[in-house]
Amino acid sequence: MTDIDTTADKYLRDKYAIIGVGETTYTRGSGMTTRALGTWAIKNAMDDAGIPASEIDGMMSYSGNDSTASPMLAGDLGIRLNFYMDVQGGGSSSEALIGLAIGAIEAGMCETVVVFRSMNGFSQVRIGGTGARASVPVGGDALHAAAYGWFSAGQSFSPTFMRHMYDYGTTPEQVAMVKVIHSEHASNNPKAYYKQRVTVEDVVNSRMICKPLHLLDCCVETDNATALIVTSVDKAYDYRNTPARILGVAGRVCKPRIDMHFQHGPISTVAGHYIKDIIYRNAGVGPEDIQCTGAYDAFTFTSMLQLEDYGFCEKGEGGDYVSSGIMRLGGERPNNTSGGHLCEGYTHGMNMIIENVRQLRGEVDCYCPQDDNGKRIHSYNYAPPEEGGGCRQVPDLEITQNLGWAMPGTGSSLIMRKG
Amino acid sequence: MPQGEYLGMTLTVLDLDNENLAYFQHCAEHDFHLQRCVDPECDLLRYPPGTACPWCSGREFNWVPVDARGTVHSYGEVHHAIQPAFRERAPYMILLVELDTQAGEPTEHEALRVAGNLVDADGNFAGPDLVKQVGIGSRMRMVFADVAEGLSLPHWTLDEEAEQPEAPWRYPQEVNGV
Numbered sequence: 001m002t003d004i005d006t007t008a009d010k011y012l013r014d015k016y017a018i019i020g021v022g023e024t025t026y027t028r029g030s031g032m033t034t035r036a037l038g039t040w041a042i043k044n045a046m047d048d049a050g051i052p053a054s055e056i057d058g059m060m061s062y063s064g065n066d067s068t069a070s071p072m073l074a075g076d077l078g079i080r081l082n083f084y085m086d087v088q089g090g091g092s093s094s095e096a097l098i099g100l101a102i103g104a105i106e107a108g109m110c111e112t113v114v115v116f117r118s119m120n121g122f123s124q125v126r127i128g129g130t131g132a133r134a135s136v137p138v139g140g141d142a143l144h145a146a147a148y149g150w151f152s153a154g155q156s157f158s159p160t161f162m163r164h165m166y167d168y169g170t171t172p173e174q175v176a177m178v179k180v181i182h183s184e185h186a187s188n189n190p191k192a193y194y195k196q197r198v199t200v201e202d203v204v205n206s207r208m209i210c211k212p213l214h215l216l217d218c219c220v221e222t223d224n225a226t227a228l229i230v231t232s233v234d235k236a237y238d239y240r241n242t243p244a245r246i247l248g249v250a251g252r253v254c255k256p257r258i259d260m261h262f263q264h265g266p267i268s269t270v271a272g273h274y275i276k277d278i279i280y281r282n283a284g285v286g287p288e289d290i291q292c293t294g295a296y297d298a299f300t301f302t303s304m305l306q307l308e309d310y311g312f313c314e315k316g317e318g319g320d321y322v323s324s325g326i327m328r329l330g331g332e333r334p335n336n337t338s339g340g341h342l343c344e345g346y347t348h349g350m351n352m353i354i355e356n357v358r359q360l361r362g363e364v365d366c367y368c369p370q371d372d373n374g375k376r377i378h379s380y381n382y383a384p385p386e387e388g389g390g391c392r393q394v395p396d397l398e399i400t401q402n403l404g405w406a407m408p409g410t411g412s413s414l415i416m417r418k419g
Numbered sequence: 420m421p422q423g424e425y426l427g428m429t430l431t432v433l434d435l436d437n438e439n440l441a442y443f444q445h446c447a448e449h450d451f452h453l454q455r456c457v458d459p460e461c462d463l464l465r466y467p468p469g470t471a472c473p474w475c476s477g478r479e480f481n482w483v484p485v486d487a488r489g490t491v492h493s494y495g496e497v498h499h500a501i502q503p504a505f506r507e508r509a510p511y512m513i514l515l516v517e518l519d520t521q522a523g524e525p526t527e528h529e530a531l532r533v534a535g536n537l538v539d540a541d542g543n544f545a546g547p548d549l550v551k552q553v554g555i556g557s558r559m560r561m562v563f564a565d566v567a568e569g570l571s572l573p574h575w576t577l578d579e580e581a582e583q584p585e586a587p588w589r590y591p592q593e594v595n596g597v
């Protein structure tokens with residue numbers, strides 16, 4: 001582990017914050033454009049912060065040509081932009097764009113930036129690909145992958161996952177616990193698309209998609225948009241909610257040979273192995289200080305591999321870590337308390353950042369009763385709602401981390417603290 | 420421009436894609452070649468085809484014949500195919516075969532790991548009986564599927580001449596008999 005210097009004033013540590021978050025309902029069939037979805041999510045984030053359009057002057061988004069660009073949404077919402085940037089990319093872009101938003105503000109290009117992701121991930125462009133999308137011409141570098149029916153995310157990542165089982169004896173039942181635990185969290189999340197709690201048997205008996213991935217090892221594809229607002233700490237306290245302060249960011253950190261990362265092993269090691277040397281240095285904290293994680297769960301395996309390579313457990317012990325109960329609400333370090341991509345819905349990591357912002361405020365939406373101001377009176381009882389539980393707020397939370405995944409060889413990270 | 424229909428896909432190598440043109444032309448001659456860096460201090464082979472040397476950034480290279488035999492390093496086994504023509508071939512295997520050539524060079528974690536599907540000795544997609552026999556550790560040799568003039572795809576089949584592991588490592592759960 002890199003030496004962590006907590007005294008030095010470096011890397012813009014603790015100088016920026018997220019002041020507002022918002023999303024649309026997670027559906028499979030939104031019945032509206034990504035422009036309408038994006039507008040809705042940004043407006044929700046603006047209302048959350050209590051910020052008027054006149055005080056936002058930056059906008060960033062990412063997509064795989066499946067979204068609507070910033071100028072349209074800014075126009076719709078009456079936001080005059082001093083800076084915008086719409087980039088290519090999926091998972092791991094959320095954290096990276098937050099870092100770039102900080103850079104744009106620090107350079108004096110703008111003052112307050114909205115980052116959004118809008119996608120009809122079920123009804124328009126499915127991540128996994130459909131018959132039509134799978135039939136596009138194959139040329140160039142794709143001749144070494146798509147031509148082999150090696151195409152979707154699950155197919156592409158499968159040699160990494162399989163090799164981890166071979167190298168370390170990781171079992172399907174251990175990995176299935178990621179889905180089991182995230183489904184428990186989702187059952188207490190009114191927003192979650194899948195609220196049903198599942199068992200290890202449910203996961204390992206579900207339809208095989210691509211060994212080692214069963215259907216329930218894979219995330220849900222949804223239509224939705226998500227947005228968050230970044231500004232400097234100087235301004236962050238002028239708004240409605242307690243800001244989530246940004247301690248550190250790492251963006252799109254890569255393994256060697258990212259053109260085809262399998263050339264450089266161990267192939268069961270993922271980008272987190274490299275990210276940890278940047279993110280903990282930047283944030284001035286280490287994995288032992290992190291109380292709640294948002295480890296990207298495009299698949300059950302992706303949460304496990306990342307938690308392991310960031311150093312939350314020894315290399316190779318990810319199977320034990322995810323099946324030990326540590327990640328459960330009420331456990332030592334809960335992961336994806338919203339149910340994550342496996343259960344809540346899918347927007348490339350944005351929803352797990354939004355979740356951690358709300359966790360740090362002490363204001364996740366769950367089934368706990370509300371006071372006269374609409375604030376939840378949390379019971380910290382994580383049993384299902386029908387058994388008298390329904391809470392998913394982590395008590396006494398100070399520091400969270402997001403572990404963003406693009407693919408085994410590329411990832412990003414964000415560490416935040418309570419404002 | 421080499422172009423052909425293959426399993427419902429149109430495969431194309433553009434005329435200006437010099438690296439892929441040469442790679443697939445050698446494959447079409449059923450003679451596996453890779454780029455070797457010309458720098459005598461480096462002298463390393465690389466896969467997949469690229470425009471410079473990943474170890475020394477040198478842009479100059481020669482195409483050299485490579486013995487296309489190796490060991491399965493990892494795999495995926497697709498039961499729910501996405502691309503339409505692959506559905507009738509499922510379950511099919513995506514293999515990463517580590518070539519004997521240059522294994523463990525220039526560092527212990529590096530090797531030439533060449534992708535392909537599991538096929539029989541004639542180049543047809545493997546049926547369940549063959550899929551069952553292959554896992555991490557299996558010894559493989561390359562065979563080619565012809566797509567068009569100047570374009571064949573490398574695939575992998577069990578190497579009949581090699582000593583096979585008694586039980587190659589396979590994912591512990593069997594599905595539909597494989």
Ligand SMILES: [Zn+2]
Pocket residue numbers: 456457458461462463472473474475476477
């Ligand atoms: Zn070289």
